[in-house]
Amino acid sequence: MPRIGTVRPRQPADVRVAGLGKQYPTRSGGTVAAMADVDLDVPAGEFVCVVGASGCGKSTLLRILAGFEDATSGTVTVAGAPVTGPDPERGVVFQDYGLFPWLSVRENIAYGPRQARLQRSVVTERTDRFLAAVGLTRFADKYPSELSGGMQQRVAIARVLANDPSLLLMDEPFGALDALTRSSLQGELSRIHRDTGTTVLFVTHSIEEAVFLADRVVVMAGGASHGVPGHVKEVVRIDLAGERDVTSAEFNALKRRISALVHEEVAAPAA
């Protein structure tokens, strides 16, 4: 049955990751443990950033949560239900926008709600709302190739938000953008999170970005090249009230603390 009429916003989802492990096959016929024993509880509505050195399993964790990959061990539940595959309730934004080049900005954003067969007035309302939220109302009829990278990423975010996701999964979404565009999109994302209350898991290499955006920062360590599987090393709460000031002493103290955790050498286990 098509869903019609006014649609109630979805409740943000909580996320529970318990004993998560992932092994990949190697070319020599063995396996490599990308991550092991990862536990993480994210309450509904929280903004969590995941940081850590290259290869520690950040993207693997996100892909498993998105339902793009199966875990080898452990469990993952979103809003109490096990993740068994991709679902529009879990919106995913990657670094490479992934827009449909043959659709206009408006059509890209309207795509999900149309697929969900929402009433036309609801599709229009949502499309207009998220076009405005990412500041692209004037560019609604342009095509992706006519937009800058920052604008394309704005469309990608609006497109995912128009599906009213209960969980937003973002993997280095601002990684390819220049510093100015990046900081402006961080501000927009922060405001959108306040307005929508959606749960967000956000992978980044930038510790400053993590401290700016997150309620908690998950520091991962290890990875195949360190001889130990990727794991959660520490979770740091970002207790900064109000608008975050990247120049404040408190902000920089947190940045230094997380940076030290990320850069500490992970000792290989004794043979």
Ligand SMILES: Nc1ncnc2c1ncn2[C@@H]1O[C@H](COP(=O)(O)OP(=O)(O)OP(=O)(O)O)[C@@H](O)[C@H]1O
């Ligand atoms: N499809 C795959 N096949 C084999 N090994 C893989 C595969 N995907 C990831 N890995 C390995 O799993 C480990 C974790 O990779 P992952 O991409 O999750 O790390 P990451 O922390 O996101 O790294 P980066 O910060 O560089 O993006 C790495 O050692 C990687 O080589």
